[in-house]
Amino acid sequence: MSTRISLFDDVHALRIAQEATVAELVRIREALEVVSVNIAAVARALSPPEDIVGITIEPGPVTTH
Amino acid sequence: MATIKLLKKSQTRRISMPLKKGATVTDFALQDNGDDTCTVLGVDAAGNTVDISAVVTLDPPPTSSDTSIITVDPPQGMTFAMHATGKLSTPGTPVIVTATATWQDGSTGPFAFDLPVDVVPGPVTGVVIQPGTPTTH
Numbered sequence: 001m002s003t004r005i006s007l008f009d010d011v012h013a014l015r016i017a018q019e020a021t022v023a024e025l026v027r028i029r030e031a032l033e034v035v036s037v038n039i040a041a042v043a044r045a046l047s048p049p050e051d052i053v054g055i056t057i058e059p060g061p062v063t064t065h
Numbered sequence: 066m067a068t069i070k071l072l073k074k075s076q077t078r079r080i081s082m083p084l085k086k087g088a089t090v091t092d093f094a095l096q097d098n099g100d101d102t103c104t105v106l107g108v109d110a111a112g113n114t115v116d117i118s119a120v121v122t123l124d125p126p127p128t129s130s131d132t133s134i135i136t137v138d139p140p141q142g143m144t145f146a147m148h149a150t151g152k153l154s155t156p157g158t159p160v161i162v163t164a165t166a167t168w169q170d171g172s173t174g175p176f177a178f179d180l181p182v183d184v185v186p187g188p189v190t191g192v193v194i195q196p197g198t199p200t201t202h
Contacts, residue, residue: 052107057180
């Protein structure tokens, strides 16, 4: 599964698109030494809603008045 | 191997992209005495719908571009009701019902979606005589 992860600090954002495990992200954090990565936030970012790119309105059955 | 791209924070704000590229929105037809309950769903990159009720609110509330033709109730969760007032919409000019989903944690969005609605006449239930302009002889 392809995942997209956004990490933020005060100034910059890192966008990492890869098949990554949390352990790999920890290694990335150590290698970068740029920002403090919140692993809990990373875990949330790995959840399916990250993939949402828009919304839609789905009408239900019509009734009359 | 990880691929890392550095972006400024301002570059990460998403724009609304409610449908897959190239997809078209079909007008929804509502009878002039019709009511309908609508549900707002997320759309993923593949165009599939996703329940987002746990992570978003409909804020600002859904709106109608012409409340003399369609009114919209305040939302309850991810659903809201719309009601035809009895007035027909102009053919080719649908009323636009707009919903905006705002992520509670601000992690993505907000996303908006416009649903075009045509308000159409219902089945004939009687007749009426409509006099024209009188003339003299």
